[in-house]
């Protein structure tokens with residue numbers, strides 16, 4: 001059984017087919033990259049998996065159970081976490097609070113515990129904090145130490161992206177959806193993040209689906225590449241296969257001006 | 268850097284912005300004319316600040332030239348630019364603004380003399396003219412106003428020329444004289460409690476303003492106390508800050524315990540009127556703390572919050588009063604309270620469930636509607652068999668606590684009861700804010716969709732905020748019911764919701780201390796929707812002042828009087844980021860730390 005299985009799925013906005021009859025699978029332990037020109041429907045694809053957009057038809061199965069009709073928080077509880085392309089942190093909460101609040105669905109202390117400061121409440125708070133710090137230390141010293149109590153809004157762009165990933169990790173997912181994790185990073189930083197994405201699988205045991213425009217990252221880390229265009233899968237396979245696929249090259253090149261990068265060249 | 272910014276030919280410091288001065292002069296003129304026509308000078312003339320020199324009525328006009336001149340003179344200093352060298356011309360600029368402001372009064376006097384607009388403008392009256400002419404001829408009054416305005420503007424302008432120390436001294440003196448005068452009822456009451464009537468008789472002119480000598484004494488004291496005690500306080504402060512955190516926590520706790528104890532002893536030294544006033548403030552503190560959880564923490568703009576206050580009040584009335592028309596179990600108050608809390612919580616769920624799915628403006632409008640619906644239900648003939656319709660429910664007994672009965676005729680006991688519940692509400696707010704639930708509320712306030720995507724069940728969490736807020740309001744309602752002894756639908760107008768919201772906003776959203784300060788300032792000094800404050804003469808201008816304060820707050824200090832650090836960041840994001848950047852707090856490099 002595949003970890004994630006999407007069957008014949010479509011999403012339409014008004015008359016626009018953002019996703020068309022999509023079939024997609026992810027096996028446990030894979031790192032899959034989704035690429036495609038701007039507006040291909042990649043982010044919509046993530047929104048649909050995470051429950052923020054309801055599919056018009058089709059079905060999604062995660063570990064054998066359908067995700068249709070679940071609220072985003074329930075999807076997260078099942079074990080799927082995501083990051084956002086246009087970084088959406090809780091900007092005025094501290095860095096530590098950002099990863100603490102993400103553990104909401106893994107914890108359960110309510111009003112009573114907080115008011116009477118029960119043992120269970122205190123130990124849970126301690127556990128939330130410890131795990132939060134552990135997740136943050138995955139990025140070295142960048143998000144730890146004195147930074148813990150600073151608001152997320154003071155972080156540099158690259159660090160905000162890192163915190164987004166840390167926040168998603170804090171929900172203790174099994175499947176991690178990363179929407180353009182290295183966008184806005186310089187080559188050295190994206191190389192560093194590429195190794196980290198590899199370690200997400202080996203050390204944390206996450207399965208990763210990643211949307212990425214930076215082809216060097218895609219090449220270095222992914223087991224499999226899926227190409228979307230106009231909401232349809234036009235190719236999939238290993239990086240080499242996909243990069244040499246005539247249909248893919250056409251999707252990137254055979255378009256009017258103002259389009260996108262070419263696979264094989266890093267953006 | 269330095270070489271460039273020191274070169275005067277590039278960064279020539281700009282002179283006085285005369286256009287700004289003229290603009291402020293004109294705004295000042297409009298303000299004084301408006302204040303006069305709103306009836307403040309005549310309406311407030313009865314209350315004197317310093318007898319017989321200055322009454323609140325004149326003060327309502329005289330602050331304009333001074334304050335406007337000093338605001339007109341303040342300039343934003345841009346980073347990297349030298350601050351403009353102040354000179355005597357700043358004084359004249361201030362004088363110009365002052366002249367403009369008093370010009371408004373003079374123009375109004377001329378108009379009143381020559382035209383009769385009394386029909387639409389009630390305050391277009393001979394009394395106003397008489398007051399503005401200082402009971403002499405109009406021409407005399409006009410000259411005095413122009414001279415006085417110019418002089419006050421001059422003083423306002425001088426605030427930027429004199430050294431900082433002098434400026435803060437002036438501010439302290441003005442505020443303390445005004446404060447001591449305004450707090451007269453409270454202070455005489457308190458000093459009487461300690462048997463010090465002699466002192467108040469010396470300072471105050473028989474109930475109504477300070478004596479001239481008293482004012483001088485207060486001013487002298489205001490100057491002397493910081494001089495003598497200032498360094499010592501500062502020393503203690505640094506000592507506390509330098510303590511290890513464990514010890515500092517203990518000192519803070521001790522301080523908290525001492526002030527709580529003092530607060531509980533306070534009512535025994537206060538008279539009836541002050542206790543009554545503080546009990547009213549306490550009821551609003553309770554309401555504001557509850558609304559603060561809903562609006563300040565979870566970011567749900569609830570405009571119908573009074574509904575929960577009403578449900579709490581009515582439930583208590585029905586359960587305790589022998590006169591309850593329908594069902595009358597005549598339970599003792601503490602037992603009834605349990606039922607009240609449960610019932611109001613349920614009403615919170617019931618109203619919250621449909622409302623919570625909406626967002627922003629829609630949510631605000633729907634809650635506004637629910638607030639009115641609840642009041643109309645209590646008023647309706649349909650339910651009058653239960654709630655007595657417009658006749659309400661009367662004869663609600665007080666709270667029997669063994670040794671004494673807490674009821675309206677004994678404001679001291681009411682105040683004590685309110686204090687206990689305020690303590691509970693503060694504790695609840697504080698603990699919840701620092702818990703899993705509190706973090707989830709904040710996340711929802713920041714970005715609801717992302718909070719949901721990060722695993723927070725936003726529907727339940729927001730509902731929880733609604734319920735906790737409702738329960739806190741029901742405490743207030745239950746005490747209100749027992750205090751007043753009777754309950755009518757007119758106590759629960761929409762205005763109450765609005766005033767609670769204003770208290771929260773003015774005090775500082777999301778901040779417990781801020782909310783308490785807001786209630787003290789607004790309800791204590793100006794008065795609540797029906798309750799008089801310290802300045803009883805203000806009651807007819809209360810809403811005007813609330814409105815003006817709210818507008819000013821939104822423009823100049825959206826974070827409230829006692830801001831919450833987080834909210835401040837949110838509201839002044841850009842400035843904050845710039846400051847942080849200048850202080851080197853923002854990280855721009857990514858050299859440090861590798862994984």
Ligand SMILES: Nc1ncnc2c1ncn2[C@@H]1O[C@H](COP(=O)(O)OP(=O)(O)OP(=O)(O)O)[C@@H](O)[C@H]1O
Pocket residue numbers: 013016018036037038039040041042043044045085
């Ligand atoms: N909520 C929405 N309502 C209407 N149209 C939408 C919505 N979300 C996305 N779309 C449209 O669906 C299409 C796919 O958008 P999507 O954001 O998924 O593209 P993308 O592949 O992520 O592009 P990019 O590389 O720029 O991130 C676009 O044409 C977009 O305008």
Ligand SMILES: [Mg+2]
Pocket residue numbers: 042043044085
């Ligand atoms: Mg996208």
